[in-house]
Each structure stands twice: as C-alpha cells, then as structure tokens.
Amino acid sequence: MTRDFENKTVFITGAAKGQGRGVALAFAKQGANIIAFDLGEKIEYPAYNRSSNKELEVLKEEVIALGGKIEIFAGDVRNAKDVQNAVENGAKSFGTIDILFSNAGICAYCLSHELTENEWDAMIDINLKGSWLVSKYVIPYFIKQKSGVIIYNSSVAGLRGMNRISHYAASKHALVGLAKSQAIELAPHGVRVLTIHPTGVNTPMNDGLAEMEGSTPIEIAERSAGNLIPVPWVEVEDVANSVLFLASDKARYITGSQYLLDAGLLTR
Ligand SMILES: NC(=O)c1ccc[n+]([C@@H]2O[C@H](COP(=O)([O-])OP(=O)(O)OC[C@H]3O[C@@H](n4cnc5c(N)ncnc54)[C@H](O)[C@@H]3O)[C@@H](O)[C@H]2O)c1
Secondary structure, three states, rough: OOOOOOOOEEEEOOOOHHHHHHHHHHHHHHOOOOEEEEEOOOOOOOOOOOOHHHHHHHHHHHHHOOOOOOEEEEEEOOOOOHHHHHHHHHHHHOOOOOOEEEEEOOOOOHHHHOHHHHHHHHHHHHHHHHHHHHHHHHHHHHHHHHOOOEEEEHHHHHHOOOOOOOOHHHHHHHHHHHHHHHHHHHHHHHEEEEEEEEOEEEHHHHHHHHHHHHHHHHHHHHHHHOOOOOOEEEEEEHHHHHHHHHHHHHHOOOOEEEEEEEHHHHHH
16 A cells, blocks of 8 residues: 555544545545544534534544544634644644645535525535634645645535525635635645535435435435436545545646536536
8 A cells, every 4th residue: 555645744624524534544544644623512503413522533543543643623613712722733743734624514405595694604604714714724834844735625516506505605616716815825835725526425414414304315416416427426435535636746736726526517
C-alpha cells in the first residue's frame, strides 16, 4: 500500500460519520495524521442529527487500529472558540496542518417560502459560515509554511437549483464563491482551494433525510435523479478517492475549480 500522506496532517470537519469518516480512514491508511472535528452532541436542526461523542471515539479507535495517529475534538463549526481550540491544539500535537477537508454540513427539505428564519440561519451558519470559520483559523498555518490545500464539500446542489432545498443549494453555491476567492488570495502563498460536487452519497445524511420524509433512502436518491451512470448514489470510498487525489501533488495545478463527482448528473 502506498503511504502518500506520511507525516502530513489533515483537519477534517464532520469527521465522525459519512464522508468525513471515510475520508479520515482513507488518509490514515496512507500515513496521514488526522485532526477530527465533529459535534459530539445532538443539534436541534435537522432532526435526523443525533451526533454523540461516541462516534468520535469510535473513529479514534479505527484510526489507531490502522496504525494511524488522531486527535479528536468535539465542537460546532458555528462556534469560533470550538474551531480555534481544535485548530490550535491539533496543530500543536502534530506540528502543523497541511490539508483541510471542510466537510461538515446539514440538509433538510422545505419549500423556500415555508422555511422559518431559524431553519434558514442554521443551514447557512453550518454549511457556509462554519466552513469559512474553519478556513479562517487554518489559513495562517498554510501561509506560514507556504503550502496547503483546502477542499470544501459542496454538492451538485452547489451548481444547480433543486426542489425543496433552496437554503441548502444557496449555502452550497456560496461555497463556490468562497473557494474561488480564496484561491485567488492564496495562490501567491502556494495554497490551493477548491470545491467538490458529489451527487447523492450513501451516508447517514441520506438515511436521515429519508427518515424525516417517511420514505426510503433509494426514494430520496431518486428525487435528485439524473445520474447518467445508472446508480442511485456514489459511495463514501468514491469521495475519499477524489479528495485524496485533489489533496495530493498529482493535483498541484488544480485550484479555484469545481470538481464534479456526479455520475454525469450535471451533463443533463
Ligand atoms: N450525502 C449526500 O448525498 C451528499 C451529497 C453531496 C454533498 N454532501 C455534503 O457532504 C458533506 C458530508 O455529508 P454526509 O453525507 O457525510 O453527511 P452526514 O450527516 O452523514 O455527516 C455529516 C457530519 O457533519 C457533522 N456536522 C453537522 N453539523 C455540524 C456542525 N455544526 N459542527 C460540526 N460538525 C457538524 C455531523 O455530526 C456528521 O457527523 C455535507 O457538507 C453534505 O452537505 C452530501
């Protein structure tokens, strides 16, 4: 097995499950140190979120079983103190941070004009403001060492409109603007910034949305139907393969752009 990320340190938000967990395990297999950040407790919105500290502890055991090193931090990406604490103490443990996978996010269905202000704010604050906050604290390390990669997990909903998730789509479109602008600001410092845009991914988010809608995960996946390759969703491993490529030197000239992992969906 290759160890392409030996001695590199990766900060991952939303690391306790789904894509964040899959990406953390994939990096650990390739020798990277992991700084894992996730809620550690349930939040009110969306109702499917039942996060607990146990998930971070399980991830820690899994990474250690792979022979990897990991620091876990419970906190909310909306809370600057939580984020600053994780970035500074994580960086202290491993020397620095080399890669940021900014992945924590929520989703929920509702018509735009029926959303409450609290629902709108929670979506924008977690998916957009939280992503910016984490980058704010990580970027100074990247500037200092004259290298770094930021990968924001957007969505196909970051590049198209979608029914009953206008607040989600708005937050995910905004990540494109954030990433493109930071790519301009940070290119002179040797730092790359980009967004990834997966189609539906087989994760607890999809299961949670199905539960809230009283339908099955397959029905949820079919709602955003349009994958040219006839699969209901892609797997966490597909996301991990893309993220590891984009974080590697093999992608050294990829910055400011939008990487599609959409099984052809946006071609239609
Ligand atoms: N599942 C999909 O179909 C899909 C498709 C495209 C993009 N995405 C995006 O990928 C990312 C990961 O999604 P997933 O499918 O793994 O979802 P998931 O719900 O399975 O995992 C998301 C993780 O983020 C954490 N999180 C949520 N709010 C947080 C907060 N305020 N602070 C810290 N951590 C928080 C959760 O606790 C959870 O562990 C999200 O940004 C999502 O919008 C998901």
